[in-house]
Amino acid sequence: MQIFIDADACPVKDETIKVAERYRVPVKIVSNGGMRPSRDPLIQTITVPSGADAADDWIVDNARENDVVITADIPLAARILEKDAHALGPTGRLFTSETIGMALAMRELKQHLREATQTQTRNRSFEAKDRSNFLQELDKLVSRMCKK
Numbered sequence: 001m002q003i004f005i006d007a008d009a010c011p012v013k014d015e016t017i018k019v020a021e022r023y024r025v026p027v028k029i030v031s032n033g034g035m036r037p038s039r040d041p042l043i044q045t046i047t048v049p050s051g052a053d054a055a056d057d058w059i060v061d062n063a064r065e066n067d068v069v070i071t072a073d074i075p076l077a078a079r080i081l082e083k084d085a086h087a088l089g090p091t092g093r094l095f096t097s098e099t100i101g102m103a104l105a106m107r108e109l110k111q112h113l114r115e116a117t118q119t120q121t122r123n124r125s126f127e128a129k130d131r132s133n134f135l136q137e138l139d140k141l142v143s144r145m146c147k148k
Contacts, residue, residue, distance in 0.1 A: 001145050004059045006071035007031035011126050012090045012134050016070050017043060019138045023146050028062070030055045066145055068138070074103045086141060090126070092133030094141065 003020050005013055007029045020027045020042065029035055030046045032055060037045045048054040056076045063069055065084040071077055077087035077095040087095040095103060114120060 001025055002067045003027045004063055004069045005029045006055060006073055007035055015135050019142055023142050030059050078104060088138060090134055091130040092137040094137055
């Protein structure tokens with residue numbers, strides 16, 4: 001098992017690394033640049049070319065069954081689930097085959113509303129309880145996967 005972080009704008013990189021170090025799970029931090037490399041041999045920083053979905057495509061190409069991907073990107077989460085890997089959002093929301101359809105539909109609806117009304121929809125702010133929920137969910141998921 002590996003953990004992949006869709007790192008551009010990810011607010012829980014440090015929390016992910018903390019859990020990964022506890023279980024000795026390798027982490028790949030994937031971004032378009034600007035990430036400082038880690039000295040920890042379990043942490044690898046991957047810089048992909050600029051461009052739409054380049055980091056997402058790299059993660060999908062390299063993730064395997066039972067890997068964990070940290071992302072707020074719902075289409076990426078859907079692609080990861082197709083590979084029988086796990087997708088966890090930074091608020092601790094675990095995407096599953098049962099929930100991904102509704103998440104994609106809500107994303108599409110919000111996009112349609114933005115285009116139709118020429119207004120910006122806003123997501124709520126990231127809060128301390130989100131960080132706590134994320135840590136709990138990631139720890140449970142990695143612990144369960146390590147026992148397999």
